[in-house]
Amino acid sequence: MNVAKSINEYILDMVDSVSGVKVLILDEFTVNIISVVTPFSSIMQKNVFLVDVLQNEARQSLKNMRAIVFVRPTNGNVELLKAELVNPKYQSYNIYFSNVISQHLLEKLASSDKHELVKNVFEYFTDYLAVDKSIFSLNISSTASILNNSWDDIAFRRIIDGLSSSLISLKKRPIIRFQQSSDICKKIATELGEKISTNSHDNGIFDFKMDYETRYHTKAPPQPIVLIIDRRDDPVTPLLMQWTYQAMIHELIGLKNNVIKYPSTKREEVFSAQYDEFYSNNMYENWGDLCKNVKQVVEVFQENHNMKESIQTIEDLANFMQNFPSFKKQQQETEKHVTMVTELRSIVAKRKLLDVSEVEQEIVCGKNHNKNFEALKDILSRETTSEKDALRLVILYALRYEDNIDNIRTLKTILRRNGVEDIGLIDNAIEHGGKAKRTKGLFDEEPTSISFKELFKKVANEFKDQEVLNVFTQHKPRLYDTLDQLFKGKLSLTDYPFMGLTSREVPQEVIVFIVGGITYEEASTVDSLNQLDDNFKSVILGGTCIVNSTTYLKELKRMYEKD
Amino acid sequence: MKKSILCRDLTGRYHHIRKSYFSTSLGEDDDGIELNYYTPSSNLKNGALTDEEQGNDDQFDSNSAPLWYKVLTNVKTDIDSIKKFMEQLSQMHKQHCTFSVKKSNNFAEEEREIEILTDDIKRLFVRSKQFIERIVLPAKPTSQEDIIKKNTKSALVMELNELSKAFREQQQDYLQKLKALKQRRQNVMIYKDNGSGAETLEQKQFDPGFTDEQIKMLIDNEMENIRRDKELREILTSIVELNELFKEFSSLVVEQGTLLDRIDRNIEATFEHVSQGNKELEQSEKYQKCGAMALAILILGVVLLLAIIALVLKFVITFAVPF
Numbered sequence: 101m102n103v104a105k106s107i108n109e110y111i112l113d114m115v116d117s118v119s120g121v122k123v124l125i126l127d128e129f130t131v132n133i134i135s136v137v138t139p140f141s142s143i144m145q146k147n148v149f150l151v152d153v154l155q156n157e158a159r160q161s162l163k164n165m166r167a168i169v170f171v172r173p174t175n176g177n178v179e180l181l182k183a184e185l186v187n188p189k190y191q192s193y194n195i196y197f198s199n200v201i202s203q204h205l206l207e208k209l210a211s212s213d214k215h216e217l218v219k220n221v222f223e224y225f226t227d228y229l230a231v232d233k234s235i236f237s238l239n240i241s242s243t244a245s246i247l248n249n250s251w252d253d254i255a256f257r258r259i260i261d262g263l264s265s266s267l268i269s270l271k272k273r274p275i276i277r278f279q280q281s282s283d284i285c286k287k288i289a290t291e292l293g294e295k296i297s298t299n300s301h302d303n304g305i306f307d308f309k310m311d312y313e314t315r316y317h318t319k320a321p322p323q324p325i326v327l328i329i330d331r332r333d334d335p336v337t338p339l340l341m342q343w344t345y346q347a348m349i350h351e352l353i354g355l356k357n358n359v360i361k362y363p364s365t366k367r368e369e370v371f372s373a374q375y376d377e378f379y380s381n382n383m384y385e386n387w388g389d390l391c392k393n394v395k396q397v398v399e400v401f402q403e404n405h406n407m408k409e410s411i412q413t414i415e416d417l418a419n420f421m422q423n424f425p426s427f428k429k430q431q432q433e434t435e436k437h438v439t440m441v442t443e444l445r446s447i448v449a450k451r452k453l454l455d456v457s458e459v460e461q462e463i464v465c466g467k468n469h470n471k472n473f474e475a476l477k478d479i480l481s482r483e484t485t486s487e488k489d490a491l492r493l494v495i496l497y498a499l500r501y502e503d504n505i506d507n508i509r510t511l512k513t514i515l516r517r518n519g520v521e522d523i524g525l526i527d528n529a530i531e532h533g534g535k536a537k538r539t540k541g542l543f544d545e546e547p548t549s550i551s552f553k554e555l556f557k558k559v560a561n562e563f564k565d566q567e568v569l570n571v572f573t574q575h576k577p578r579l580y581d582t583l584d585q586l587f588k589g590k591l592s593l594t595d596y597p598f599m600g601l602t603s604r605e606v607p608q609e610v611i612v613f614i615v616g617g618i619t620y621e622e623a624s625t626v627d628s629l630n631q632l633d634d635n636f637k638s639v640i641l642g643g644t645c646i647v648n649s650t651t652y653l654k655e656l657k658r659m660y661e662k663d
Numbered sequence: 664m665k666k667s668i669l670c671r672d673l674t675g676r677y678h679h680i681r682k683s684y685f686s687t688s689l690g691e692d693d694d695g696i697e698l699n700y701y702t703p704s705s706n707l708k709n710g711a712l713t714d715e716e717q718g719n720d721d722q723f724d725s726n727s728a729p730l731w732y733k734v735l736t737n738v739k740t741d742i743d744s745i746k747k748f749m750e751q752l753s754q755m756h757k758q759h760c761t762f763s764v765k766k767s768n769n770f771a772e773e774e775r776e777i778e779i780l781t782d783d784i785k786r787l788f789v790r791s792k793q794f795i796e797r798i799v800l801p802a803k804p805t806s807q808e809d810i811i812k813k814n815t816k817s818a819l820v821m822e823l824n825e826l827s828k829a830f831r832e833q834q835q836d837y838l839q840k841l842k843a844l845k846q847r848r849q850n851v852m853i854y855k856d857n858g859s860g861a862e863t864l865e866q867k868q869f870d871p872g873f874t875d876e877q878i879k880m881l882i883d884n885e886m887e888n889i890r891r892d893k894e895l896r897e898i899l900t901s902i903v904e905l906n907e908l909f910k911e912f913s914s915l916v917v918e919q920g921t922l923l924d925r926i927d928r929n930i931e932a933t934f935e936h937v938s939q940g941n942k943e944l945e946q947s948e949k950y951q952k953c954g955a956m957a958l959a960i961l962i963l964g965v966v967l968l969l970a971i972i973a974l975v976l977k978f979v980i981t982f983a984v985p986f
Contacts, residue, residue, distance in 0.1 A: 149814040
């Protein structure tokens, strides 16, 4: 399963199937869908020489060009298309909707096509952003209203549409499991289940032959599973400082559709694994190894650079010219990553993030409460600790030691004294993602009858940890355990029940969808699972958006502001 | 390989609905609509698109087609030829470099053929370049047509660039093989020399030098070496030349994976360019209007001045007359 590849196939097919010289017309959402997977140069090779958005009123009339219109099937877009057909700018129109279009909208569109300008109408199931091979996002800016139980039908429909189109594009008709403790997960599972089980006579869109990557020849492979989880199941991961490359970029600078903008220089840069070898190799690498690898790349580059001076014969020149393009590319790549790593390093130093992270990890994973509490108080009192980090730390503490009301009160007082804003978020966080809301077992808080085997495993793990001894990466997102258990066939049926069809088989392909957003730490977890070539085990991770601590806290604030 | 994306073709259904709105005779072929089936997209070509495909060529009238479109079709044709020729050439290279002692007769002929084909390819590259040069871009694009021109040019340059890179690689590969071949041929020559030397050992005792035959062979050998070196050098020069060919267009080449290659940034850039271009156009128009106004004022001013002078003169004259 590879979401980026699927979307790219759709796009290339789209631009390929219309002949002649073409204009590509998008809407404000499909622009992003296409931008993260397909480079402009590759559609230019298919004679698409102009790209524009449907909403742009300044589009000029180009009577000889054929238009490929790739938009979401919304009422607004159909209205715009209607107006366009009455007053056409191009020779003909080939319309590709990114999802199912209703009969009503199709009729509306046809009713204004007097000149028969529309040659084709297709549904291409591409209603989501394939940020990387196994990661997708729906770019829904806020799910606060959904998670807060005040209903938001538009966002809910977006989730259903996006999730179902991602499954269709992967050619999967999965069995559904969902998080029992979350109402919204249950609603999504119900709705999706209905869609999947509807057959073709009733407008079913899941009526197709499934595609398997499998070694099995004799028996049918296990059914794929879609697992729908609520962000509240793991409210900790988005708040922790991350130490892998991609996650750090997102946490400290902010990735938006794979593009970053340096706050100091306002310069923008693409960080996508697609055409960047170094990034593709290092996006999930931890900080220490990353710095080592950057240094190495710089050294290799300098070596090559020196070779430039030794051109003597025409043969050398020919060789040099042959290698020049890749040399130039390497130079740009090296420059880009050196700049980024330097920037990250200066932020880490300024905010003393290594110290902060150590305390964080201890709060979340450590066992010694009193020691952690003292360490926390100590770091809060330091001047170097930023207000944002202080707030993050206290929220983490509150999530773990929810019942220690006195201590939380003390910490709040310290924050207030230091002039930290938004202290109310601490209570919000507990209300939102506290014990009552999440599935049990996030911090091993209530060890329900530890079996001998588990005890043994725990001890073994502790020995292992001592070997690794990396205090900054002790924490593993909950998704890691959830997937681990799922692949072992041991995921609790009461906490994560089936919707509709059930299966006792251990799955091979899993699509995880997190309502409320995914983090790049979870992306990294999924990637490491996909790296294991283990019986075609394959995981796709998707979410309503991709969060970092800043956006997560903002969301938390929004959730309780509306009341 | 068959592409197999999952999609639904609503064209039939759409056409049916459209007909129900605009056609006077209704309800003739109600069963012609197939609802909701999945099509592997390869069906696309057989199905709904055929009408469009037939009318393929008349996207532009052949006489009124803009220059950039003509260039596009010409260069695309050349690119196809280049690809075809390169495949042929690769076959010939392979054959030529397959080592065999016997075929020294064919050798020269093969070489000539290779040379001709290589020259043809080079000529096509040069011609394509000349075509592309005919698309002249304004300093700043002011319309979407300008953007299309620029993108056409840039797409062609990039495609040719890739192709020329592949061609250069092919040449370099051939060069390596040729060198190896040369080495092996030389070794054989030495072996042959030794062999004939041994056979005629008796002869040698009478004649310590070379036989005529041996001398001829040596000379041939030497000639061959020189010729081959020259050939090698020619290939090298052609590689370097070809590299220079598209250098002047390097600003049109977009590096993959960079910000410039993002579709969203391209839309923004287009929008900015065109609106800025328009603004400048408006401004210059305004200036022009201002210019006309200024001229009118100037002329009026001059006329006024002349009138005043005439008036003053008249006064002077009328006052001066009595005296």
